Amino acid sequence: MASDNVKRITGSEILSEKALSYKPLKGKTVLLGITGGIAAYKAAVYSRKIRALGARVIPVMTCHATEFLSPITFAALTGEKVYTDLFCIEGAENIPHIELAKSADLFLVLPATANIIGKAANGLADDFLSTLLLAFSGPVLFFPSMNPVMYAHPATQTNMERLKTLGYGVIEPETGETACGDSGRGRLADWPVVKEPILKATTLQTLKGINVLVSAGPTREYLDPVRYISNRSSGLMGYAVARVAVRRGARVTLVSGPVSLPPPPGMKLCPVETAGEMGDTISKLSQNVHVIIMTAAVADYAPAARADRKIKKDTSELRVDLVRTTDILSQLVKDRRDGQIIVGFCAETQDLKAQAIKKIRLKGADLLIANDVSRPDSGFDALNNRVFIVSSDGDIEPLPLLHKEEVGEKIWDRIQNMLPQTV
Ligand code: CTP
Numbered sequence: 001m002a003s004d005n006v007k008r009i010t011g012s013e014i015l016s017e018k019a020l021s022y023k024p025l026k027g028k029t030v031l032l033g034i035t036g037g038i039a040a041y042k043a044a045v046y047s048r049k050i051r052a053l054g055a056r057v058i059p060v061m062t063c064h065a066t067e068f069l070s071p072i073t074f075a076a077l078t079g080e081k082v083y084t085d086l087f088c089i090e091g092a093e094n095i096p097h098i099e100l101a102k103s104a105d106l107f108l109v110l111p112a113t114a115n116i117i118g119k120a121a122n123g124l125a126d127d128f129l130s131t132l133l134l135a136f137s138g139p140v141l142f143f144p145s146m147n148p149v150m151y152a153h154p155a156t157q158t159n160m161e162r163l164k165t166l167g168y169g170v171i172e173p174e175t176g177e178t179a180c181g182d183s184g185r186g187r188l189a190d191w192p193v194v195k196e197p198i199l200k201a202t203t204l205q206t207l208k209g210i211n212v213l214v215s216a217g218p219t220r221e222y223l224d225p226v227r228y229i230s231n232r233s234s235g236l237m238g239y240a241v242a243r244v245a246v247r248r249g250a251r252v253t254l255v256s257g258p259v260s261l262p263p264p265p266g267m268k269l270c271p272v273e274t275a276g277e278m279g280d281t282i283s284k285l286s287q288n289v290h291v292i293i294m295t296a297a298v299a300d301y302a303p304a305a306r307a308d309r310k311i312k313k314d315t316s317e318l319r320v321d322l323v324r325t326t327d328i329l330s331q332l333v334k335d336r337r338d339g340q341i342i343v344g345f346c347a348e349t350q351d352l353k354a355q356a357i358k359k360i361r362l363k364g365a366d367l368l369i370a371n372d373v374s375r376p377d378s379g380f381d382a383l384n385n386r387v388f389i390v391s392s393d394g395d396i397e398p399l400p401l402l403h404k405e406e407v408g409e410k411i412w413d414r415i416q417n418m419l420p421q422t423v
Contacts (some may be wrong), residue, residue: 004021004313005253007099011270013381017024018087018115019125021405022402022405022406023053023054024053024054024199024202024203024405025050025053025054025055025198025199025202026054026055026381027105028055028056028105028106028202029055029056029058029104029105029106030050030055030056030057030058030105030106030107030108030198031058031060031061031100031104031106031107031108031132031136032046032050032057032058032060032074032078032108032110033057033060033062033107033108033109033110033112033116033129033132033133034059034060034061034062034065034069034074034110034111034366035062035064035065035109035111035112035113035115035116035129036062036063036064036067036068036113036115036273037065037068037111037113037146038068038179038190039110039145039179039187039188040065040068040069040111041068041069042075042110042145042188043069043110043111044069044073044074044077044093045107045191045414046110046191047059047074047076047077047078047196048078049191049195050108050198051077051079053198053199056080057078057080058080058081058083058084058100058104059071059074059075059080059082060082060083060084060100060128060129060132061074061082061083061084061129062084062116062127062128062129063084063085063127064113064115066084069324070295071084083096083100083128083132084128086130086174091174096128096204097128097131097132097135098135100132100135101132101135101136101137102106104136104138105138105139105202106138106139106140106141106198106201106202106288107133107136107138107139107140107141108130108140108141108143108198109129109133109140109141109142109143110141110142110143110145110188110194111143111144111145111146111188112142112143112144112145113134113144113145114144114146114151114153114155114156114159115147116129116130116142116281117142117144117156117159117163118155118156118159119143120133120163120166120168121159121160121162121163121166122159122162127271128256128300129349139167139169139202140168141168141170141171141190141197141198141199141201142160142163142168142169142170142171143171143173143188143194144156144160144170144171144172144186144337145173145175145183145186145187145188145249146173146178146186147178147180147185148178148181148183148184148185149182149184150186151173151184151186152184152185165399169197169201171189171193171194171197172185172189173185173186173187173188173189174187174188174189174190174193175187175216176194178334184272187313192262192264192265193265194256196243196247196264196265196266197265197266199245199247200246200249200266203248203249204248205248205249206248206249206412206416207245207248207250207361207412207416208248208249208250209247209249209326210245210249210250210251210290210291210292210391210419211250211251211288211289211290211291211407212242212245212250212251212252212289212290212292212293213239213252213253213255213282213286213289213291213292214238214241214245214251214252214253214254214255214291214292214293214295215254215255215256215257215278215282215293215294215295215296215298215328216233216235216237216238216239216241216242216254216255216256216257216259216295216296217233217234217235217238217256217257217258217259217276217296217297217323218230218231218232218233218235218257218258218296218297218299219272219273219274219277219278219296219297219298219299220257220258220273220299221255221274221275221301221302221303221325222274222300222303222306223303223306223307223311223320224306224307224309224310224311225307225308225309225310227310227311228309229299229302229303229322230258230299231297231299231380231382232297232373232380232381233257233260233296233297233381234259234380234381234406235256235257235259235261236261236381236382236383237263237295237345237385237404237407237408238254238256238293238295238296239254239256239259239264239277239299240292240404240405241408241411241412242254242264242267242294243264243266243267243381243405243408244405244408244409244411244412245408245412246264246265246266246267248412250265250291251267252266253268253269253270253285253289254266254267254268254269254270255270255272255278255281255282255296256270256271256272256296257272257273257278257296257297258270258273259269270285274299274302275298275299275325275326275328276302276325276326277296278296278328279298279325279326279328279331280331280379282328283328283331283332283335286311286332286335286337287337289340289341290339290341290419291340291341291343291415291419292340292341293343293345293411294328294332294334294342294343294344294345295345295369296327297345297380298325298327298328299325300324300325301322301323301324301325301406302322302323302325303320303321303322303323304320304321304322304323305321310380327363329344329362329363329365330362330363333363333364333365337419339420341366341367341415341418341419342364342365342366343365343366343369343411343415344359344360344363344365344367344368344369345368345369345370345371346353346359346360346368346369346370346371346390347371347373347380348371348372348373349369349372349373350374351376352370352371352372353370353388353390353396355370356370356388356390357364357390357394358367359395360390360392361392365392365409366391366392366418367389367390367391367392367414367418368389368417369387369388369389369390369411370387370388370390371387371388372386372387373383377401377402383403383404384401384402384403385401385402385404386399386400386402387399387405387407389410389411389414397414404415
């Protein structure tokens with residue numbers, strides 16, 4: 001039960017970028033190429049979100065894009081000069097497309113029309129944006145957005161394939177109703193799908209070639225078809241650990257109990273409900289993975305029997321027999337394949353350090369991430385977490401209060417040092 005003085009965070013607060021205290025794009029410069037499609041209005045919203053992640057965002061608009069939105073909109077949203085014209089050289093010493101190309105870490109074309117895709121696929125450079133693309137040697141991501149028939153056209157598809165062979169990233173549009181009223185694939189991806197490739201493109205691929213299994217969220221142990229025993233885990237910590245691994249280049253499978261978070265892009269999601277289902281799923285998947293992180297708050301006890309029908313309130317008292325579930329983490333350690341790294345979490349409300357040392361010895365994990373789940377500012381369903389990283393030799397590394405994604409980064413920094421160089 002949550003005590004009254006514990007601030008509960010609502011779903012919308014959890015997903016709000018306003019609460020971000022973590023700037024993974026700090027120090028980065030992002031060129032934002034906007035072309036002439038109705039989704040240009042989404043580029044205006046996303047420019048703000050990219051800025052909120054810490055980046056400097058420099059807008060570059062095609063002349064068709066300026067028919068949809070004014071450059072003033074982007075100037076106000078990014079606080080930067082907006083580039084629109086190839087021939088607007090101010091002072092002979094600075095050639096804008098060459099200078100800009102040298103100064104940026106990442107180039108986004110968002111939205112990308114069939115026209116810019118065709119031009120970039122063939123190396124054409126007849127305006128500022130297409131010229132800048134040729135002058136830029138860093139990572140470029142295209143976010144196509146257009147009418148579904150135009151998107152499906154063999155010319156567009158061939159050009160997109162060609163973009164990929166040239167080393168450009170192409171992020172598929174989503175399926176749904178487009179602005180013209182047609183339904184199909186062609187709608188500019190939503191922010192979570194846009195955000196992750198941006199972060200991946202600016203992150204060192206230190207986990208490339210590594211297979212990772214992460215468990216997250218609570219489990220539900222059913223008494224009858226409508227009632228269950230569960231806990232307050234929101235899944236935020238496990239999802240953050242999984243996202244950071246994807247950004248660093250790992251192949252990630254996320255085994256998740258029931259949570260209200262959107263499916264994270266770039267990984268395989270295996271939804272489960274009970275501790276039994278989670279254990280079975282993880283045991284099937286665990287053989288070919290290099291690293292397993294048990295972030296899930298697995299129920300320790302489940303009702304001995306699950307009633308087929310809703311239990312009626314016929315008696316003044318109801319007693320339920322509970323039986324122990326399998327300890328998945330301990331079982332994984334017993335079945336560990338050669339060189340596999342197994343990391344557990346440790347949720348406590350008292351004697352955190354002593355309990356964590358006892359638990360890591362008992363379970364045999366390589367690392368244990370211990371947190372006090374009774375604190376209002378960290379632990380269950382909070383955006384931030386304050387943890388200790390405990391290693392099998394009893395060493396304890398305390399971390400300050402951090403955004404959960406930053407906690408995920410610290411955990412992966414430790415795991416990376418434990419991975420054999422040959423993986
Ligand atoms: N865990 C598990 N299977 C269980 C229970 C826990 O794999 N049936 C894992 C959790 O995913 C976590 C670690 O064990 O990585 C520690 O979980 P925690 O809830 O802190 O402790 P418990 O082992 O459940 O012990 P207790 O509830 O007595 O503190």
